[in-house]
Amino acid sequence: MNEIGLVIIAMGVIFDLLGCIGMVRFPDVYNRLQAGTKCVTLGVCLILIGTMFMAQTTPTRIKALLCAIFILLTSPTAAHALARAARVTGIPLWEKSVVDQFEAERVQ
Amino acid sequence: MVDLMFEPLLQPIAIPLVAGLVCLLLPKTWQPARGWLTCAATAVTVMLVWPLFAGGSRTSENGLLRVDQLSGFIMLATAVFALLIAVYSLDYMRDRQGQRLYSGCLLWSLAFAGGALLAADLVLLVVCWGLLAATLYLMIGLSGPDASDAARKTFMIVGGSDTLLLLGTALLWAQHGSTRMDAAAVTLVSATDQLAFFCFAAAAFAKAGVMPLHSWLPDCGEKAHAPVTAFLPASLDKLLGIYLLMRMVTDLFVITDQINTMFMFFGSVTILGATMLALIQRNLKRLLGYCAVGQVGYILLGIGTATALGMAAALFHMLNHAIYKSCLFLGAGVVEEKAGTVDLDRLGGLATRLPLTFASFLIASLAVAGIPPFNGFASKWMIYQAVIDSGQSSGNLFWILSLAAAMMGSAFTLALLVKVLHSVFLCKPTPHIREKNIQKAAWPTALPILLLASLCVIFGIFANGIPLRFLVLPAIGQAVEFPGTWRAGRASGLLLIALVIGWIVYAFTLRNGKLRRVPTFIGGERLDEARIPGVPKGASRHVEVTGVDFYQTVEQLPVLKPLYVLASSKVFDIYDRIGKVTAWLSTLLRAAHRGVLPTYLGWFVLGLLGILYVIMEGTP
Amino acid sequence: MNNLVPLLVAIPLGVGFLIPLAVRWKPQMAELLSNLALFGLVLLSLSLIGNQTIYHMGGWPTPNGIDLRIDDLSTLMLLTINGLALIVGIYSVVAMQPYTSQHRYYSLLMFLVAGTNGVALTGDLFNLYVFMEITAIASYALVAFSGEDESFEASLKYVVLGGLSSSVILIGISLLYAVTGTLNMTHLASRMSEVGETAPVKFALALFFCGFGLKAALVPFHTWLPDAYPAAPAPISALLSGVVSKVIGVYVLARLLFNVFGINDDMLLLMRWMGGITMVAGGLLAVGQWDIKRLFAYSSISQVGLIVLALGFGTTWGVVGALYHLVNHATFKPLLFLCSGQIETAAGTRDLRQMRGLGRRLPITAGTCMVGSLALAGIPPLNGFWSKLIIVVVGIQTDHTAWAVTVVVMSIVALAYQLKVQQRAFYGTADAPMEKQLPVSESPVLISIPMIVLAIGCIALSLLALSGLEHPLLVGPAADVLMRGVWKP
Amino acid sequence: MSSPQETHGMSMIVKTVCVWVKGFILLYGIHIILYGHLTPGGGFAGGVIAAAAFVLVMLAEGEDAALKTYSRKAASTWDSLGVLLFWLMAVLGVVVAGIYFFNFWTTSESARLTLFSGGIIPLCNVGIGLKVCSSLYLVTFVLTAHRWHLDTEGKDDAP
Amino acid sequence: MIYSLCFLLILIGLYGVLTRQNIIKIVISLLVIEYGIHLFLVLQGYRTGGTPPIVDSSIDKQLWLQQSVDPLPQALVLTSIVIGLGVLALMVALSMRIHERYGTFDIGKIKKLKG
C-alpha cells in the first residue's frame, strides 16, 4: 500500500510542478488558469489519494477523500469565476490568440 | 472636638467662614439680611481678634495656629478693614449683580487671611494663601464682564505666586524636615535654601504688588469694584504680603546684606516706576492702583534697612498705606457711583457736589503724598531716617540712591495726587458732570471713608502715641531708637495754628468779597488778547486746565518718553512677557503636530530607539 | 468573598453582551442595566478594600492557571475605575440621548470597564495583554462613536498607533516568555531574577516602555491623545482621561517595573525624563489651544507626565505622590471633560474664541468647572494641591530640585490654561446670537449630579491628605505594594 | 439599499456549486465546534468555518439570499446569546463549585474523550462558535454591503 | 534561521507602516508585524513543548491525560489572532469611513486634526 501511495503522491507532485511551471510560462491569464487549474487540481487530488493509501487511521483517509472531492468540485468553479472576472474586467487575451468570440459578442 | 470649637485662635477663622457659607446659602432675595450678616460677622471677628491682639503670643493645642504681636496686629487691621468694607458694601452692592458671591467671598477672604496670619505651619499658610487668591479672583470676576481679564491676570500672578510658595515650603520641608514657622531660621547658604527664599520673596512681592510682579494691581484697581480693590489689593493683600516678608526676615530666614540691598533695590525701583507710571494714567482707579504699587516700595525700603527702626517704619507705613489707600479707593468708588465714570478727562468739579468725599479724599491724598501732619508723613519720615541710619552705619552707598528714589517718589506722588484732586474735584465740571444730578453719598458709604480719613489724621498727629506705641512697636518686639524724632504732636499743633490763622485771614478778607479782580494772563499776555491759533481775536475764550493736559507734558519729556512708550507696550509687565514667550513656545510645538500619521509613527520609532539606547546602554 | 473577584470582569462583559438583546425588549434597558452593573461594581470594589489575595481562575495553581491578584494597589485602581465609570454612566443617560444606537455605546462602555478592571486585576502577562486590547478596541470604537469626520480620523490614528504599540507590547511579552518560559507575573518575577538582566529582558523592557508609554500618552508617543479625546463623546473623554489611559498605561508600567522587573536607576531616569518632557510639552501645548476639549486633552498629557515623573523619583513617598495625583486626576479631569460636554451642548461649539458669558446660564457647570480647574492647577486646598506638594517635596528630597521647579512652573502654566478656559467660557456676557442659543435653565439633574459629585470629590480627596501626607489612606498602602519590590512566589 | 444587479451574486455555476456545498461546510463547522475539546480547533475555528458557509452564500448567491438564510437580526441575536452562553458557563461554575469555569459537568475518568466528556467545554465552545460565526458574518456583511453603496450613501450609524 | 524570518517580517511590517501613504497598506503592514509575532510565539511552543497539546488518534490518550504539556503558545496565538481580527475589522471599517468622508486613502491628506 505504501509504495502505491508513494507513487501516486509522486505523480501528484509532478503534476503540481508542471501546473505551476505552466502558470509561470503561459502568456496570459486564461492560459495560466488552464495550466494551473488542471494540473494542480489533479496533482493535489493525487496527493490526497496517495495519502488515503498511506494514512494510518480511517478518519484521516475519509478526510483525505472528502478533501479530494471538495477540491475537484471547487477548483474548476474557482477557475471559472476567475476567468469570467478577468474577461469581464476586460483583461485582453494573448495577442497571438486566434479568436475571441466573447469580445465579439460583447461588442454586438 | 468641643475643645477645638472653643479654641480662641480658631474662632476668628471659623466665624467668617461659617458666616460666608450662610451668605452663600441664603436665598437670593434676602440681600439686606446678607449685608447685615456680613457686617455682624466681621464685627464679631474684630471683637474676637481683639483679645488675641491684646493677649500676646500663644499657640493652639494642635500646634497648627499661633498668634504673636505681629500677626495679632495685622489680624486686627484686617478684621477692621473687613468691617469697614462690609459697611461700605451695604449700600454699594445694593443694586449690583453677584451680591451673594460677593458677601461670601468677603467673609471667606477674611477667614483665609486669618488662616494665613495665624498659621503656625507653612502648609497651612500656603493653603490659605491660595484660597485668598481664589476669593480675590472670584471677587474681581464678579465685578462685571470687563473685569474677566483683570481677574485672570490677578489670579495668574497671585495664584502663581502661591505655587512658588508651595515650592518654597517644599524646599524648606525637604531640606530641614519641618514646615513650622517657628522652626530655626534658615541660613541662606545652599542653593536650595536660596531658591526657597526667592520663592517666598516672589510670593510676598506678588501679593504686595512689588515690581516687577505688580502688574495685576493696576488692572485689578481699574476693573474691579471699588470696595473689592479697597479690601483686597489695597489693604488685605498688602498686609499679607508684608506680613510674609516680615516673617521671612524675622523668623524664617537669616537675612544677608545682599538680600537687604536687593530689597532696597526693588523698593526703589517700585517707588519710582510705579509713581511715574501712575503720573500718566487717565483712569482714576488705575492711577490709584499704580500709586498703591508705589507705596509698597517704601515698605520694602524700610524692611531692606534691616534695622528695628526700618521694620517699625515699614509696618507703620503698611498700616498707613492700607488706611489711606482704602480710603482713596472707596472714595473713587463713590465718584464712580455718582459720576458714572472714573475717566479723569470726564470728571471735574465734584468738590462741591461730594464735599465729604472730597474732604476725605483730600486728607488721604495728602497722607499718601507724605504731607504733614498726616500719617503718611510720619511713616515716610521714619523710613527716611531708617535708610539714612542704616546706610551710614553699613557704608554701602546704595542708600543714597534709595533715598533719592524715595524722595523723588514722594514728589511724584504729590504731583499725581494734585492731578487727581484737580481733575476730579477742583477743576471746572465737565459737561458730563454737569448733566448728572449728583446726590450725596449714603451714610454706609460715607462712614467708612470718613473713618479712614480721620484715622489718617489721628495716626498722623498721634503717631507716637497710638499706632506706634500700641500696634507697631510691640509687633517688632525689640527696642526702636528714633534718631531724629519727628514730634508729630507738636508739629501738628503748629500746623493747626497756621491753619486757623489762615482761616481767620480768609474769613475777614476774602469772604467779604474784597478781592482785586485781575485779568487772566497767559504767557505774559492777557488771555482775551493773546493770539491763540484757530481762535479769532475777540471771540469768547476761556482756558480749561484739566490737570490731565498738564501732565501730558510729562509723558513727552525726552528721558521719560521712551520709557513710557515701552511701558505702554507692556514691556515691564512680566505677566505679558512670560505669556508671550509661552505662547511662542506653544505655537512652535503645535506646528510640530502636523496631524500627519506617518510623522507620528516616525516619532514612535524614534522614541523606541531612544528608549532602547537608554535601557541597553544604561547610564553612566 | 474571593469568588466574587472575577465578577469585576464578568459582570460588565456579560452586561455588555446582554444589552443588545435587552434593548429589543425595552430600549431603556441599556442605560438601566449598565448603571446597575456599574453600581454593583462599585460595591464590589468597595468590599475589596484591605483584601490581599490571589485568585486562581478555574482552580489551577499559580504557574498553570490564570491568576487574579487583589492587593491594595489594584483595589485603589478598581475603586477609581468603577467609581468614575458609574459617574460617567449616570451622566451618559441624558448626555447620550441625541446619539443614535445608544445601546452600542453602553455595550462598548461596559467592555471598556471590563477590560480596564481586568488589567487592574490580572496577574498574568498575556491576560493583561488581552484585557488591554479589549479596553483599547472599545476605546477605538467609542472615539469614533459620534460619527463625525474628525472622530473617524482620530479613531484611525488612535487605532494605528495603538495597534503598533500593542504589537510592540506583544513582542515584549513573547520575548519574556521565550526567556523565562512563563507568563504568570509572580512566576515571571522570580524567574527574572534567575535569568538576570540579559539583552532580551532589557529589550522587552524597552518595548514595554514604548508600548505602555503610548497607552499612557507619554511624549513622543502622545500624538493620538489630543485627537482622540476631543473626538469622543464627553463622558468617554472623561473616562479615557480619568482612568483608562492611566490604568493601561501608567499602572501597568508601574506594576511591571516595580513588581516584576525590579526597578533600577536606568528605569527611574527614563521615567523621570519621559514624564518630565511629557509634562512640559503637554502643558505648553495646552496653553495654545482654542478647542476646549483639545486643551483638556493636552492637559491630560501634561498631568500623566507629572505622574510618571513622580514615579521616577523612586521613593515610597514619590509613589504615594504619583498615585495620589493619579486618583486626583481621575476626579478633576473627568469633571472638566463633563463640563466641556455641557459647554459644547450649550454653546454649540468647542472653540473658546466663540464663547463668552456661559456662566450666568450654566451656574452649576461654571461652579464645578472652576473647582476642577483650580484643583488641576494645584490651588489649595483642593486635592491637586496636595499631590503636587508631595511630588515637589519628594523631588527636592531626592535631589531632583530642577524637576521640582519644573513641576511648579508647569503648575503655573496649568493655572494659565485653566484660567483661559474659565475666562473665555464663563466670564463676560454672551453676545446676542449666543445668548439666544443658550439653554434657559441649567441641565437636568442627571447631568448635574455627576459633576457635583466630582467637584465634591475634588474637595473630599484632600481629606486623604489629612490622614497623613506621608502615608494617606488607600494611597499609602497602594504605594507600599509597589515599593515592596519584586514579587516572590 | 443596492441595485438588484449587484445582489445577484455570481455566475450560475458558482451559485450551483454553492448550493451543493454550503450545507456541508456548515455541518463541518458545527462538527469542529462540537468536537473542539477532542480535536484541534474548537469554538473559534468552527465558528469561522460556519461563518464561511454563510459568507459563501453571500458571495455566490448575493446579499439577499444570504439574508434569507441568516438574517442580520438573527445573527446579532445569536451573537449575543453565544457570548452569554459562554458567560453563563463561567459564572455557573461559581454557583456550583465556587470557581469560575469550574467544569461542573464532568463524567468519570474512563468516559472521557467522547462528545459529552468535555462537560461544559463543548458548551463553551458552542458559545464561542456562535459568537465567532455570527460576528464574522455580520462584519463581512457590513463591509461588503458598505462598498455597494459607496456612492449614494450618506451617514450611517456609528461602526 | 526561522527566528530571523520573524524578525524580518516584523521589520518589513514596520518599514511598511512607516513608509506607506495608503491607509490600507499601513493596515496590511500592521498585519505583517502581527504575523511575525505570531510566528515567533508559535515557535516558542515548538521549542519548549514536546508534543502539541492536542488529542488525536495517534497519541495514547491515557498518557496524554497524565502529561502536562504546555498549551500556552497556541492558546496565545489563537487569542492574539482573535484580537487581531477585531482590530483589523475596526481598522478596515474606519478606513472605509475615512474614504467615504475624505475621498482618499492617502494618510498624508487626512489631517483635519492637528496642532
Added chain:
Amino acid sequence: MPGTAFAVFSSVLLLCCALCLYRIGRGPTAPDRTVGIDILGTVVVGFCALLSLITAKDYLMNVALVWALVSFIGTLALAKYLERQQGNE
C-alpha cells in the same frame, strides 16, 4: 526510503509555492495575481496532506480541508471583487 521521498516531495511543493509567489508578485494584472493566489491555496492543501503523512498528525488533514475551503471562498471573493472593480469604473 519514504523519508527521502517525502523530503523530495516537500521541496518540489515548496518550489511550486515559490512559482506561485512569483506569479503573485509579478502580476502583471490583478487577475494574474489572483490566479497565483488560487493555485497557491490548492498547492498548500496538498502540502498539508503531505505534512500530515510526514508528521503523522491527523489534525493536519483538517487543516487541509479548512484550507481548501478558505482558499475557495477567498478566490471567489477576489473574483467578485475584480468584477465589481470593473463595474465601478
Added chain:
Amino acid sequence: MNRFVLFILLLLFWVLLTWPTEFSTSYFQDLSIGTLVVCLVTWAMGGSSASARHWLQPQRYAWAFVYVFVLAAYVIKANVEVAYRVLHPAMPIRPGIVKIKTHLKSPSARTALCNSITLTPGTLAVDIHDDGTMMVHWIYVKSTDEHEAAEKIIGRFEWFIERIFE
C-alpha cells in the same frame, strides 16, 4: 436541493466526519447529536423544491459511476496535454475564446458540464448564459465554428451528464 436528500447526504457526511477509530456504544452519542445538528443544518440551508425522484433512479448512479472513469481518463489526458505544451520549448499553443451552445437545461447539469470541460483537455469555461451559450477558452483552438467546436469540446460529456442529471 431537496431537503430530504440533503438530510440524507448531510447525515452521511456526519458519519464520515465522526468516523471513530473503533466503534463503541459511545458512538451513539455522536450519531444522535449528529442527527440533531443535521436537522438544524437542513432547516437552515435547504432550499429548492426539486423533487427527490431523480435521486431514486438507480440508472443515474450507474451512469455516474461510468462517467467518473471517463472523466478521469480525460482529466489525465488533459494533464498530459498541458504538460506537453508547458514543457515544449516552443510552447505550441493557439488560444482563443470560442462560443458553443449546450442543450442541457438544469443548473446542476450545466454546472457539471462546465466543471468537466474545465478539468479536461485544453478548455476552460469562462461564461455561460441562460440560453445555454457558453464561452470557452481553448488552449489550442481547432475550430471556430460553433457546432464543430461544441462537438469537439462538450460532445463527449453532454451525453453522460444528461443521463445523470436530467
